Amino acid sequence: xxxxxxxxxxxxxxxxxxxxxxxxxxxxxxxxxxxxxxxxxxxxxxxxxxxxxxxxxxxxxxxxxxxxxxxxxxxxxxxxxxxxxxxxxxxxxxxxxxxxxxxxxxxxxxxxxxxxxxxxxxxxxxxxxxxxxxxxxxxxxxxxxxxxxxxxxxxxxxxxxxxxxxxxxxxxxxxxxxxxxxxxxxxxxxxxxxxxxxxxxxxxxxxxxxxxxxxxxxxxxxxxxxxxxxxxxxxxxxxxxxxxxxxxxxxxxxxxxxxxxxxxxxxxxxxxxxxxxxxxxxxxxxxxxxxxxxxxxxxxxxxxxxxxxxxxxxxxxxxxxxxx
Numbered sequence: 001x002x003x004x005x006x007x008x009x010x011x012x013x014x015x016x017x018x019x020x021x022x023x024x025x026x027x028x029x030x031x032x033x034x035x036x037x038x039x040x041x042x043x044x045x046x047x048x049x050x051x052x053x054x055x056x057x058x059x060x061x062x063x064x065x066x067x068x069x070x071x072x073x074x075x076x077x078x079x080x081x082x083x084x085x086x087x088x089x090x091x092x093x094x095x096x097x098x099x100x101x102x103x104x105x106x107x108x109x110x111x112x113x114x115x116x117x118x119x120x121x122x123x124x125x126x127x128x129x130x131x132x133x134x135x136x137x138x139x140x141x142x143x144x145x146x147x148x149x150x151x152x153x154x155x156x157x158x159x160x161x162x163x164x165x166x167x168x169x170x171x172x173x174x175x176x177x178x179x180x181x182x183x184x185x186x187x188x189x190x191x192x193x194x195x196x197x198x199x200x201x202x203x204x205x206x207x208x209x210x211x212x213x214x215x216x217x218x219x220x221x222x223x224x225x226x227x228x229x230x231x232x233x234x235x236x237x238x239x240x241x242x243x244x245x246x247x248x249x250x251x252x253x254x255x256x257x258x259x260x261x262x263x264x265x266x267x268x269x270x271x272x273x274x275x276x277x278x279x280x281x282x283x284x285x286x287x288x289x290x291x292x293x294x295x296x297x298x299x300x301x302x303x304x305x306x307x308x309x310x311x312x313x314x315x316x317x318x319x320x321x322x323x324x
Contacts, residue, residue, distance in 0.1 A: 016274035026067035035251030043257035105138035191237035
């Protein structure tokens with residue numbers, strides 16, 4: 001029987017997980033001072049540098065080395081027992097599917113990654129016990145997992161599945177910032193991560209390179225077409241970030257990312273757990289300021305987006321984002 005290459009990937013990912021559970025890799029966001037931390041999912045440094053002149057709140061784009069090359073890796077290595085006291089005074093508003101682990105106090109599964117999922121490592125508790133588990137769960141001052149929505153009310157409903165809306169997330173974050181008591185807040189957007197929804201929500205349907213950009217590229221698709229859609233998705237979320245900065249209490253903001261993205265570098269696409277590629281590991285670090293200008297917020301009933309009638313399961317959401 002020929003060896004399954006997926007077993008090799010699972011073994012590599014597991015060994016990386018064991019090592020980094022003992023020796024932290026990358027910079028912790030909690031080692032810096034901020035009142036509001038904005039996470040742009042899968043945002044590359046060069047992408048933000050390319051659009052920065054379009055936004056007055058971005059004066060320069062620095063970078064740091066991330067603690068993950070996927071959301072799961074970044075989350076597990078960021079929200080650790082080392083920073084338990086800080087986390088207890090932090091609000092977390094998120095559209096990221098992996099943050100479901102913070103909804104209660106259940107232990108975090110250290111092997112819940114697409115690379116290990118379903119392998120012999122995943123099925124044996126011995127391997128879990130070899131990992132020095134440091135991730136905390138259920139300990140934020142305030143936590144909200146913002147539901148996906150089904151496009152705009154006046155658009156054709158042909159998207160096929162709910163989408164994580166940066167505009168709805170921003171509304172929830174502004175409301176929580178005004179109503180909840182906490183020392184700091186993290187707002188975790190899903191954009192510019194694929195699918196590229198910036199045009200699809202108005203059009204009512206995805207084009208192939210918007211919904212499945214990496215399959216499109218592997219099939220000899222035009223990289224420049226995908227890159228421009230990625231940048232437009234980044235602009236889409238930055239428009240919401242600007243509104244958030246203008247409606248959050250006066251303080252210091254930092255805009256960063258959990259990880260970057262690959263568009264064919266090293267023959268690799270998207271992002272995988274434990275990869276050291278600099279386009280994944282170097283993420284933006286942008287300083288900005290906040291000041292609440294008192295913009296009135298729409299009620300949920302008046303929102304232009306339609307709430308999904310039935311929320312996707314965690315597994316379905318992760319699969320839709322390419323993690324399963």
